[in-house]
Amino acid sequence: MSKTTITPADEKARVAAARAKVTIFDIFWQFLIIGATSFGGVVPYLREGLVTKNHWVDDKEFVELLSISQSLPGLNATNMAILLGDRLKGWMGAVAGIVGICLPGGVLMLCVGMFYRIHGDHPYVTYMLKGVAAAAAGLLLATVIQLGKKSLSHQFDLVFVLVTVLAVNRLHLGVPKTLLIVGLVAIFFHYPRKSEKESVKQ
Amino acid sequence: MNQIPILVRVFAYLSILTVGGGMAAFPEMEHLTVTVHNWMTSSQLVHMYSVGQLAPGPNMMMIVSIGDWAVWKASGSMTLGILGGLVVIVAFFGPTALLALVVGRAWNKLEKWPWRKSIQQGLASVSVGLLLAGTLSMAKTAVTGWTTGGIALFVLLMMLWRKINPALLVLTGAIVGVIAFMPK
Numbered sequence: 001m002s003k004t005t006i007t008p009a010d011e012k013a014r015v016a017a018a019r020a021k022v023t024i025f026d027i028f029w030q031f032l033i034i035g036a037t038s039f040g041g042v043v044p045y046l047r048e049g050l051v052t053k054n055h056w057v058d059d060k061e062f063v064e065l066l067s068i069s070q071s072l073p074g075l076n077a078t079n080m081a082i083l084l085g086d087r088l089k090g091w092m093g094a095v096a097g098i099v100g101i102c103l104p105g106g107v108l109m110l111c112v113g114m115f116y117r118i119h120g121d122h123p124y125v126t127y128m129l130k131g132v133a134a135a136a137a138g139l140l141l142a143t144v145i146q147l148g149k150k151s152l153s154h155q156f157d158l159v160f161v162l163v164t165v166l167a168v169n170r171l172h173l174g175v176p177k178t179l180l181i182v183g184l185v186a187i188f189f190h191y192p193r194k195s196e197k198e199s200v201k202q
Numbered sequence: 203m204n205q206i207p208i209l210v211r212v213f214a215y216l217s218i219l220t221v222g223g224g225m226a227a228f229p230e231m232e233h234l235t236v237t238v239h240n241w242m243t244s245s246q247l248v249h250m251y252s253v254g255q256l257a258p259g260p261n262m263m264m265i266v267s268i269g270d271w272a273v274w275k276a277s278g279s280m281t282l283g284i285l286g287g288l289v290v291i292v293a294f295f296g297p298t299a300l301l302a303l304v305v306g307r308a309w310n311k312l313e314k315w316p317w318r319k320s321i322q323q324g325l326a327s328v329s330v331g332l333l334l335a336g337t338l339s340m341a342k343t344a345v346t347g348w349t350t351g352g353i354a355l356f357v358l359l360m361m362l363w364r365k366i367n368p369a370l371l372v373l374t375g376a377i378v379g380v381i382a383f384m385p386k
Contacts, residue, residue: 034259035260036259037258039258040255040367040370042261065306068305068309069302071321071322072302073298074217074295074298074302075220075224075261075295078295078299078302079299079302082303082306083306086307091303094299098295098299102291102295103259105258105259106263109253109263110266110287112253112254112267113264113267113271113287114270114280116267117271117274120246123385124380127379127380127382127383128376128380129249129252130350130379130383131350131353131376131377131382132249132253132256132376133248133252133350134345134350134351134353134354134357134375134379135252135255135354135372135374135375135376136251136344136372136375137337137350137357138353138357138361139361139368139371139372140225140333140336140337141354141358142357142358143333143361144330144333144334145362147329151326152326152327157330158327160324160327160331161331161334162331163331164327164328164330164332164334164335165334168229168331168332168335175219175226175229175230178332179221183325183328184324186324186325187321187324187325190323190324192316192317192319192320
């Protein structure tokens, strides 16, 4: 990844030096910039801003935090803001991070919502929105496929995926019950084995 | 004004369902905002979600509009509407933020716990399933014919084959939509 030739030890020293100088406002400002520019997905922008540009975390820690945020409920973007902010400057850093990353998109969506409320039934807005919604559906499906490829470790996991979809969309069991029932069965299916033949693909 | 406590309850609840991504909570969000509380229609919700894909930042920021809309509809006040939007953000991100903070700090201890990996692997399949379920219920509203189906398929293939910025693909969808549906 890195173009320059820096040893891991150098990188560690650089991160420690950069981290010592970080203020709450720096965190807020950096996350605000990411919140305002991260079109099409936050994670690459987070990496660019925090690892490459500011050296507040190294790549290894970034990937570790990403895996924590993916296994918790909540959005990747906001979980990462909390985890990174907390590592940098405690809970106040976490608050600065999440407020910064949410602010630009939140203000924008507030305005978009108001505009839509007034002009949403204008024919040209409707045509546009039909196209946008269809594109978003395609985008989502691609995200699901990519996530599935990356995070499913066992062929039988596909059965859990299928059962979850049927429970929610056909049996209308509701998300919480499905999560609880299928989740528990799936966790016990992956009970801790002594030998780790099926290790997770990262 | 009386919508605010309901918004807090609904979005704090939706918050904990977002396992794997915001879309995991979509079927429940649709049920609560459309069927139970009549804040908006299904297609309005899908429109707001989809336009939200063009905005930078976390991809569920459209919840702000739901809060704004719900309170505005009940009170007629723009200021209270904005307050509704703010309340929704805090309710939706608060619970998971707190959890992330706690788990993030305990991670070093959790890392050695043998069941951690089981939970991660088990939840991975369920969260992919929940995201797929959310995607399908959203697609039911979004994909209504050949044109919308074609746009969705095009975006899907472009995403899987090439590394194109998703926001650009959504923008392309908007342009194709206007050209395709515009009265000739």
